[in-house]
Amino acid sequence: MEPLAIAEKIKNQFPAEVIEVVESRGQVGVIVAREQIGAMCRWLKDEPELRMDHLLALCGVDYVAKNGTYEVVYNLCSIPLRHMIRLRARVPADDCRIDSVTCLWRGADWLERECFDLLGIVFDGHPDLRRILLPEGWEGYPLRKTYPLRLPAEQEWQGYVQLKELSRELSRFDFYSDMLSNQAKAGANEAKK
Numbered sequence: 001m002e003p004l005a006i007a008e009k010i011k012n013q014f015p016a017e018v019i020e021v022v023e024s025r026g027q028v029g030v031i032v033a034r035e036q037i038g039a040m041c042r043w044l045k046d047e048p049e050l051r052m053d054h055l056l057a058l059c060g061v062d063y064v065a066k067n068g069t070y071e072v073v074y075n076l077c078s079i080p081l082r083h084m085i086r087l088r089a090r091v092p093a094d095d096c097r098i099d100s101v102t103c104l105w106r107g108a109d110w111l112e113r114e115c116f117d118l119l120g121i122v123f124d125g126h127p128d129l130r131r132i133l134l135p136e137g138w139e140g141y142p143l144r145k146t147y148p149l150r151l152p153a154e155q156e157w158q159g160y161v162q163l164k165e166l167s168r169e170l171s172r173f174d175f176y177s178d179m180l181s182n183q184a185k186a187g188a189n190e191a192k193k
Contacts (some may be wrong), residue, residue, distance in 0.1 A: 003028035006050060006085045014040055018092065029086040034072075037089045038099040038125075044076060044085070045104055052076040052085065055105035058112060059120040062145045064093045070121055072098055091121055100126040135159055178188040 007021045007030045016038060019031045032040065043051040056075040063069050067090075074087040091098050102108045102124040112123040113132040120141035123129055131138065138157060141148055151157075 001049065001081065001083045002081070005084055005178070009047075009050065010040065010044070010085075010087075012142055013043060020028065024043065027086065029073075029088050031071075031088045031090065034089045034091050034098045037072075037087075038104075040087070041076075041101050041104050044087075049081075050083075051078045054079050055101070055107050056084070058101075058108055058115065060115040060121050060143065062119065062143060063147060068093050070096060070119060072115065072121060074101070076136075096120055097122045097124055099124050101131075102126055117141075120144065159170070 002019070004023070004125065007028055010030050010032075011018045011021065014032070014036060016067075017033045017036045019033060022029045022031060022113070034154055041052075044050050054077045056077050057073070059073050061071045061073060063071055069090040070090055072089045072091060075084065076087065077084045089098055089120065096119075098121060100112055102123075103125070109127070110132060113129060115121050116123060116129055117131045117133050118141055130136075134142070135157070137142070137159075
């Protein structure tokens, strides 16, 4: 089934939840409100004509400056029926929560944790929502556009400061750079001959 036909079926089933259907560069996305995301995903998985049995990807996007929301993007696929659709659930910046879909696709577990870790979106009903990439003591959410690119030295994460010191200390054992430097010198000498 073509993505636009799938989008039309979603609009017919959840008319109050579909905000917009967008098509760009041959890809279709259905922008939806977050309130019924669990029911919508369940329907997409269970509907015999759609059978979205595989969650290809889940990620978060910061659109706060544009429209005051984040989005959780679900790329869904039906392996037996060979079709796909993208859902984009809007999550208000002032209430950064959405229902988890781990009960539908077990693979959503780590993807939701990553989205939580990097953007701060809370997935209600997630079985183990905790940081997955950043250390437990990390403050803030690095994929938010308001996150500073560089912190003042006194606010840098202590583990990063220690890592930089260790890197400087171990740089004297950097045989690879020495090898590349020697190869470059040998190549220059060969060119002179």
